[in-house]
Amino acid sequence: MTQHNTVLVSSNDATPATLAHWKSEEAAVRARLSAPGVASPEQIQGLSGMEIFEAIFRGELPFAPIGETAGIWPIQASHGGFIFQGTPSPAFFNPMGTLHGGWIAMILDSAVGCAVQTTLPATAAYTTAELKISYIRALTPKVERVRAIASVLSAGRQLGFAEARLVDAEGRLYAHASTTCLVMPRR
Known part of the structure; x- marks a missing residue:
């Protein structure tokens, strides 16, 4: 399993520092991203999956439009790992005043x-063949940022398997996901 350089703590005293660090990382990434x-x-021809993300993080390739719409941002990519950060927005709240499960599914997927x-x-290339999500607790307006931290469990020529956790700055788990991805020739 890939280790990621992310700050996760469980001490309430460290939460403001962790949240500030997360916001700082997001601002730095967003400043580098292109539209x-x-x-x-033609732009991605000859680039591996990792090379595509390196180009996105350098601002040489566009990032997915859904990220801006949903308020989720790529924070870090490593071989076999990825971190997205999201800002739970009232635009995605359900009638009960908590974040809609579809937004949680989107950031985890x-x-x-x-x-x-x-x-x-x-x-x-790949496509999602299966996505399973376990929702652990409601995501409320009090949570300023969450991170979806993913790791590949197995990557083969035909299938890839990965899992992710959705956590806040205190390390509280909100949801867990696992996926099976179909690997296919890129066209």
């Missing part, structure tokens, strides 16, 4: 899928 969009086949993509060669 949202979809890369053309993004993290596990991108983690699998980091392991792919330039000749391969």
Whole structure:
């Protein structure tokens, strides 16, 4: 399992520092990103999955438009791992005043899928074949930021398996996801 350089703590005293660190990392990433969009086949030709994310983080390729719409941002990519950070917005609250499960599913699906993509060669692409989510606790307006931290469990020529945890700055678990991704030739 890939280790990620992210700050997760459980001490209430450290939470403001962790949250400030998370916000600082997000601001630095957002300053480097180009406009949202979809890369053309010519732009990604010959690039591995990891190389595509390196180019996105350098601002050389666009990042997915859904991220800006949903308030989720790529924070870190490593071979077999990915971190997305999200800001729970009232625009995605359900009638009970908690964050809609679909937003949680989106950030987790993004993290596990991108983690699998980091392991792919330039000749391969993927699609989600299965996504399972366990919701642990409600995500309320009091939570300023969450992180979906994903790791690949196994990456093969035909299938990739990954899992992710959705946590707040105190390390509280809100949801857990696992995925099976179908690996296929890139066109």
